[in-house]
Amino acid sequence: MIGFLAKRVGFAALVLFLLSAFIFLLFFVAPGDPARLVAGERASDAQVQQVRENLGLGKPVLAQYGDFVMRSLSGDLGFSYRNQQPVLTLIQQRMPATISLCAGAVVMWLLLGIPIGIMSARKPGSLRDRLGQVFILVGVSFPSFVLGMAALYCLYFLPRQAGFTLFPAGSYKPISDGVLDWAWHLVLPWLSLALTSAAIYARLTRGQMLEVLGEDYIRTARAKGLKERVVVFKHGLRAVLTPLTTQLGADVAVLLGGAIVTEQVFGLQGIGSLAVQAVNSQDRPVIIGIVLLAGFFIVVANIVVDLLYVALDPRVRTGAA
Structure with a gap:
């Protein structure tokens, strides 16, 4: 098990290294003036010169990359000259919503x-199998922004037209204002972001369960007189959780893309909306910081999934897999 986790951590470090190198090459080595790109087209020559000194652009490329990595590791993700705030501060303000x-x-x-x-x-x-198939078909047929707009129309606009409020239109309420109020404002965004993935997991679970429930050890468990609920949940579901965990690791990597769209639909001021604003305004320090942070959290999430995989699959713990 230790060897398995060591390999995963080493691979994660390699991914982060390659990501940082790619970002550095893209923004600091590519043709053009990196200081001008970071400071913005409207920055004065004095501001551009200050940025050049802050970034150490007069040093050799390897020394610049080393400084870039060390600043990132220390939490210095740069300074947004458009917002006049450190990038890390901007991200910290938006992170709870995302x-x-x-x-x-x-x-x-x-x-x-x-x-x-x-x-x-x-x-x-x-009948319930057919209803489940309908749910799967509907869920995988609609993108998250369509589901979000449909949820807004059916669960916010129509009730408001009828004279009562079922769910708010959007916005984010901190959990410190109360758990119920926090969750109430997020129900519609959660639904619009989760339904497509829920349909995919329902289809995957159904297929895996059909295969597992036909195995010999399941027939043996039933022949011993075990209750159907024990057979399904203790023996069948445990075997299904391993591929589901693997799928979850892959889905975490693309979750931020769906979150960006959902935040825009519901007006949530999260990292996704900050990324859109940074791209529109060409605020490169913010773009760099978000990409680095997103890569870090994706790697960490996948390590957590690997730990769950170890807990679920005894072959990994014993080194058989």
């Missing part, structure tokens, strides 16, 4: 997708 959105969406799609997949697999061809 973490709340993404974490809640993951929990919601797991709580929806896995039970629906199990329900469909227990009695294939039944």
Whole structure:
């Protein structure tokens, strides 16, 4: 197990190194004046010169890269000359909204997708299996922004037209204002971001469960007189959780893309909306900081998934896999 985790950590370090090198080459070595790109087209010559000195652009390229890595490791992600704030401060202000959105969406799609997949697999061809198939078809057919707009229309606009409020249109309320108020403002964003993934997990769970429930050890467990619930959840579901965990690791990597769209639809002031604003205004220090931070969290999330994989699969702990 230690060897397995050591390999994963080493691979994560390699990914972060390659990411930092690519960003450095893209923004600091590519043709053009990096100081002008960072400071912005409207910056004065004095500001550009100050940026050049701050970034150490007069040093050799390897020394510049070393300084870039050391600044990043120390939490110095640069300074936004358009917002007149450190990039890390801007990200810290927006991070709670994005973490709340993404974490809640993951929990919601797991709580929806896995039970629906199990329900469909227990009695294939039944009415509940067909209902589960309809959910899967609808979920995978619509992108998150369409689901978000439909949720706004059906669960916000129509109730408001009828004279009552079911859910707010959007915006983010800090959890310090109260857990219920925090969750109430995020229900619609969670649904729009989670439904597509919930449908995918329902389909994956159904397929895996159908295969597992036909195995010899499941028939043996039933022949011993074990209750169906024990057979399904203790023996069947445990085997299904391993591929689901692997899928979760891949989905975490693309979660931020869906979060950007969802934040725009619901007006959540998270990292996604900050990234859009930075791209539109060509605020390169903010773009660099967000890309580095996003890469770091994706790597960390995948290491966490690998730890879950170790806990679920005894072959990894014993070195058999």
